[in-house]
Amino acid sequence: MLLDPDGRPTAAGKAALPAGEELLRGLAGMVTARRFNEQASALVRQGRLAVYPSSYGQEACQVAAAQVLADGDWLFPTYRDTAAAVARGVDPVEVLGLLKGDWHSGYDPYERRVAPLTTPLATQLPHAVGVAHAARLRGESTVVLAICGDGGTSEGDFHEALNFAAVFRAPVVFFVQNNQYAISVPLARQSAAPSLAHKGVGYGIPGEQVDGNDLAALLDVLSRAVERARAGAGPQLVEGRTYRMQAHTNADDATRYRTDDEVAGWAAKDPLVRLETYLRAEGVLDDAHAAAFAEAAEQVARRTRDGINQDVEPNPDDLFGYVFAQPTPQLVEQRALVRDELSREEARS
Amino acid sequence: MLLDPDGRPTAAGKAALPAGEELLRGLAGMVTARRFNEQASALVRQGRLAVYPSSYGQEACQVAAAQVLADGDWLFPTYRDTAAAVARGVDPVEVLGLLKGDWHSGYDPYERRVAPLTTPLATQLPHAVGVAHAARLRGESTVVLAICGDGGTSEGDFHEALNFAAVFRAPVVFFVQNNQYAISVPLARQSAAPSLAHKGVGYGIPGEQVDGNDLAALLDVLSRAVERARAGAGPQLVEGRTYRMQAHTNADDATRYRTDDEVAGWAAKDPLVRLETYLRAEGVLDDAHAAAFAEAAEQVARRTRDGINQDVEPNPDDLFGYVFAQPTPQLVEQRALVRDELSREEARS
Amino acid sequence: MTSVTSMTSAAVEHETLSTAQAINRALRDAMAEDPTVLVLGEDVGALGGVFRVTDGLTAQFGEDRCFDTPLAEAGIAGFAVGLAMNGMRPVIEMQFDAFAYPAFEQVVSHIAKMRNRTRGRVGLPLVIRVPYAGGIGGVEHHCDSSESYYAHTPGLHVVAPSNPSDAYSLLREAIASPDPVVFLEPKKLYWAKGDVALGNAREPGIGTAVVRRRGSDATLIAYGPSVPVALEAAEVAARDGRSLQVVDLRSIVPFDDATVCAAVESTGRAVVIAEAAGFASIASEIAARVSERCFHSLSAPVRRVTGFDIPYPPPKLEHIQLPSVDRILDAVDDLQWEDA
Amino acid sequence: MTSVTSMTSAAVEHETLSTAQAINRALRDAMAEDPTVLVLGEDVGALGGVFRVTDGLTAQFGEDRCFDTPLAEAGIAGFAVGLAMNGMRPVIEMQFDAFAYPAFEQVVSHIAKMRNRTRGRVGLPLVIRVPYAGGIGGVEHHCDSSESYYAHTPGLHVVAPSNPSDAYSLLREAIASPDPVVFLEPKKLYWAKGDVALGNAREPGIGTAVVRRRGSDATLIAYGPSVPVALEAAEVAARDGRSLQVVDLRSIVPFDDATVCAAVESTGRAVVIAEAAGFASIASEIAARVSERCFHSLSAPVRRVTGFDIPYPPPKLEHIQLPSVDRILDAVDDLQWEDA
Numbered sequence A, B: 001m002l003l004d005p006d007g008r009p010t011a012a013g014k015a016a017l018p019a020g021e022e023l024l025r026g027l028a029g030m031v032t033a034r035r036f037n038e039q040a041s042a043l044v045r046q047g048r049l050a051v052y053p054s055s056y057g058q059e060a061c062q063v064a065a066a067q068v069l070a071d072g073d074w075l076f077p078t079y080r081d082t083a084a085a086v087a088r089g090v091d092p093v094e095v096l097g098l099l100k101g102d103w104h105s106g107y108d109p110y111e112r113r114v115a116p117l118t119t120p121l122a123t124q125l126p127h128a129v130g131v132a133h134a135a136r137l138r139g140e141s142t143v144v145l146a147i148c149g150d151g152g153t154s155e156g157d158f159h160e161a162l163n164f165a166a167v168f169r170a171p172v173v174f175f176v177q178n179n180q181y182a183i184s185v186p187l188a189r190q191s192a193a194p195s196l197a198h199k200g201v202g203y204g205i206p207g208e209q210v211d212g213n214d215l216a217a218l219l220d221v222l223s224r225a226v227e228r229a230r231a232g233a234g235p236q237l238v239e240g241r242t243y244r245m246q247a248h249t250n251a252d253d254a255t256r257y258r259t260d261d262e263v264a265g266w267a268a269k270d271p272l273v274r275l276e277t278y279l280r281a282e283g284v285l286d287d288a289h290a291a292a293f294a295e296a297a298e299q300v301a302r303r304t305r306d307g308i309n310q311d312v313e314p315n316p317d318d319l320f321g322y323v324f325a326q327p328t329p330q331l332v333e334q335r336a337l338v339r340d341e342l343s344r345e346e347a348r349s
Numbered sequence C, D: 001m002t003s004v005t006s007m008t009s010a011a012v013e014h015e016t017l018s019t020a021q022a023i024n025r026a027l028r029d030a031m032a033e034d035p036t037v038l039v040l041g042e043d044v045g046a047l048g049g050v051f052r053v054t055d056g057l058t059a060q061f062g063e064d065r066c067f068d069t070p071l072a073e074a075g076i077a078g079f080a081v082g083l084a085m086n087g088m089r090p091v092i093e094m095q096f097d098a099f100a101y102p103a104f105e106q107v108v109s110h111i112a113k114m115r116n117r118t119r120g121r122v123g124l125p126l127v128i129r130v131p132y133a134g135g136i137g138g139v140e141h142h143c144d145s146s147e148s149y150y151a152h153t154p155g156l157h158v159v160a161p162s163n164p165s166d167a168y169s170l171l172r173e174a175i176a177s178p179d180p181v182v183f184l185e186p187k188k189l190y191w192a193k194g195d196v197a198l199g200n201a202r203e204p205g206i207g208t209a210v211v212r213r214r215g216s217d218a219t220l221i222a223y224g225p226s227v228p229v230a231l232e233a234a235e236v237a238a239r240d241g242r243s244l245q246v247v248d249l250r251s252i253v254p255f256d257d258a259t260v261c262a263a264v265e266s267t268g269r270a271v272v273i274a275e276a277a278g279f280a281s282i283a284s285e286i287a288a289r290v291s292e293r294c295f296h297s298l299s300a301p302v303r304r305v306t307g308f309d310i311p312y313p314p315p316k317l318e319h320i321q322l323p324s325v326d327r328i329l330d331a332v333d334d335l336q337w338e339d340a
């Protein structure tokens, strides 16, 4: 921890706090991320998104994950990390594509080097290692930051990915966003380890735990991990301890498995408030900044709203067009069948 | 290490050496295991077994894994641990069933509480946890010892099994028989961890490394782990460092990936010689014992030879009889087809 | 295949339940009757499952009987193997179809093979519950029809109810079975209500198909979520004067050749309906079997109305993939009626 | 489907090689031509693979190009996804058929779906080599015919050579393909020698079946290890005066309907042959397709000679499971010749 929950620098913080510039950028990102979370949740209520797993309360992790990376680096998000993808510059409407239901991945992963958001937990981690290894084989200095939930650490793919990364000394930072729950299952039923950061030991990977609601500490720890990986020292595991303030998704009922008190306790550790308090106290942040940040966030919210509210007529032909580079004769036949059916349907109506 | 490679007690050994009785039993077991390994390899050369993955050189691990268990406990072997199954009292001919090719598992797993030998690596580990948990739910004091190779630790199933065991505090001792190779792949390319015992840390499971060619040390460490598990203190991970003295199986050519020097270095650490030297020096072992052990081993070898040399005509009906408790109508039809075909074949000849 | 337990009482209790409630009730009744029945998986405890299918089981039976596991499907399946080896009857929940794939090796290499491997000494009385198939607007990986993978694997029983009453009775029988059963729960039918016959009087048993609607012109063969669509198609066809028969397979393995063949022979024409991608699927099997066994009764080739050979579409396009009444009726129209 | 690269040279080099050597040569030639081709898996480096298929590749191309991975199949497949996303063309080896199952989720949920998921932005040019099927006296889990799992999964190409020359050419084409290809290597043919046309002139391409033997009475449809058995059956039948035609599919996905249907229509009778358990398999698909598409040309039901619906037998009983010349000829005899 570099800032305590009340926004005061800790002893460590006094030595290691990132530059005010960096922190301001981070705060701006968090304000946008928070607003984006709120907007997306509203869109679910309005029936414009099928589902939304909110990262409300986890904005420090979301923003830090993007902020520590260079343009040539890669981010591998989980399905919850839409705000991180937005922080990395992916169009917010495209980010929500999966959850809107138009298509699976709404954005081009190569454009901002953000892997597609998908739901099978931990399965993206070995991909991250492969991307990192390929870059290294070509002598590029790419670093890959791959996010995973506390629940995801129980999957075999987590294990295999960390082991591959360690054995190949791949430049990957594994960032476990420990928000204390996997849907309804609390950390204590997920793992008996002293911490999730301890999971690095069995692979020979350094593990570090960090307060996941302290943007300053996250930037510090993650950027050191990224630069270490870039320098060729191999992978690292970082556990950010945070909290999923809302239900798993809009479809979930969190009151079935956790208490209001617990939630209130974490509300008091809000990452935005903490950083804002500090930056104001230091005189780095003034009202003009704050207003500008809010306005930038509002723009993202507006763009999100407008984009998601736009109905694009999906094209059934697309279902057959991307299965392979060239459709098989079977797919050509099936596409013709659908076209025929739809044209007859149209003729009828 | 309780005994050094030359069979002299180490400082630790002086305090912790198991009783002479136990060590004698262990030596007897190792003599049988060694003879069994030689016999099985000979049977492969004679074309009586399809394949044999020998545990030559690993006899201390094989015997200790069986010796530390009570009758009501369970042993989960890998495909290499035929000698451990024999040490636990499974009929040696039945143990080799899989490798002879008559059927898959040659023995009744419930008879001596030894799970079937199968080849998919690490997949038996979650089974072991389930067996242990079921016993615990019924309030039984069963402990399960599950073996796994160094290579097997890289599989997702290893990870998931250890995590389940830790979270459920299941009475399982995971015994990693680190023989330095997974077929041709040396440990250094399998893992970058300081030791395989370190793999316990990430699950909150105590890990201990032990000289896998030192039967005394193995008995000491494993039996403490077993009793700890029995007492309800949860799972433990034990890494036995040993060496696969022969090729992976008869079909393998180990000269492609390791040097004679390396093999010779380990030959000097033979587990049988080490224990025998000590027991003779202590006056616990005399020639009469040694002769009796050799004779007992010879009996097992004879029984193995005789049994494996016996050709049992396999019954094609069996293929359809055990798929389900009741064959489906489809299987009944298919069995009839085979019967018909075979009877016509017989008629023709 | 006869039912494992036979009819025990004449007076059967009835209740109106949704499919999800019927499954819940089956679990509850089985757990009450047999203390070795355990329910486990991700979020099945306090939460009661993401579809609330296990709601209240932990409260009623305690944490030893219904409990959450760590998030690892291979681990869950493998752990269940051990439980079943050691006297328990585990019922495991895979949260969604596509999230059962990490357990594939445990299912194929151990669960399906253990009895055979050990010459019948180690049977695995376990049930794998898989909420499956589409029609609920789920995002990628939440709508796979994975049944063909299981049905192709020797050693697994595979059943799929099409209504709440079968959901109850097939699950009771699956839990009582000495063999592993993949129990496919059509997600889109979770909320569909119907009359449910309770109790352990389980007739017809696993392995028995049922003719849901009699008809004389052509036979629709379906299972799980496609049965209601087939019935609707038959209803619409009836208005146009075409009499369609509907067979509900209920059990895919074992397969009820007798009922299916008799139905097809009585009409001389058949359409097979399933949501899964068609290539090398259960629908292929049914079409191949029927074409072979009813060859001389067939007046037209057996048609298949299945999912296309594409990854399951995003929500806004899933209606294209799902067998619809229109597609079924088109296939029926194609059955070369001019020859009839 | 046309070949990705077209015929480039008129004079093609030929060599006599075993299937294993042909595959080795294909890897070597592809690696020499394209520095992004990587070979990885368990024991593929110093050892050269348990079947020596990758022998010498590390020596020739260095450890960056052909290397051993940790022992974890899901890891290998997932790692390959990342390599392919980032400019490489990985060729991964699954040591044996059944040991590919731990990778199932990566194969089904990512490898098969990535191009579609991203609207064609992220293609995965990777090859999954699977030594598969039986006939080598292997113990449990070493002889599975797992092809139906892959063929049923939309998004994967699935090919199976039946001879050294196809092993070479199909693998060259698989490596050059922009899409993931499951390359099935019939283990029992590893040591079979034959003439191999080298070079990257790959005709006929993936997606094309070939009539291996012309005949007029019935058509045998086979792929991979069943092709030589079918050819032998045709040889034996010829002595008895029956003229059997043999189609070698080579490619299962895409499927060559045109060649298969033309062949079946020319004979009016068909037998499908495959080692895999028959239920809901590729053989089911072929039988269903042929029955549907060639309906009016068929003089008898399409018969299937496949593995039974049982776990693969132990070595001493595998001859019962494998389609044999006798079983094929029995099926041919059953094709209702009295009507002809």
Ligand SMILES: Cc1ncc(C[n+]2csc(CCOP(=O)(O)OP(=O)(O)O)c2C)c(N)n1
Binding pocket: A078, A080, A119, A120, A121, A148, A149, A150, A151, A152, A153, A179, A181, A182, A183, A244, A248, C042, C071, C095, C099, C102
């Ligand atoms: C392989 C797999 N199994 C199960 C699921 C269903 N599921 C979706 S989210 C979730 C919990 C994830 O928890 P965690 O990894 O902690 O991430 P968080 O939701 O807290 O961000 C589960 C079980 C899934 N998506 N993938």
Ligand SMILES: Cc1ncc(C[n+]2csc(CCOP(=O)(O)OP(=O)(O)O)c2C)c(N)n1
Binding pocket: B078, B080, B119, B120, B121, B148, B149, B150, B151, B152, B153, B179, B181, B182, B183, B244, B248, D042, D071, D095, D099, D102
């Ligand atoms: C899941 C799986 N993948 C691959 C194999 C093929 N294989 C058989 S033994 C072996 C090496 C095993 O090494 P280790 O676990 O160290 O055990 P050891 O052979 O040294 O006893 C491999 C890769 C297998 N049996 N199972």
Ligand SMILES: [Mg+2]
Binding pocket: A149, A150, A151, A177, A178, A179, A180, A181, A182, A183
């Ligand atoms: Mg979480």
Ligand SMILES: [Mg+2]
Binding pocket: B149, B150, B151, B177, B178, B179, B180, B181, B182, B183
């Ligand atoms: Mg080893």
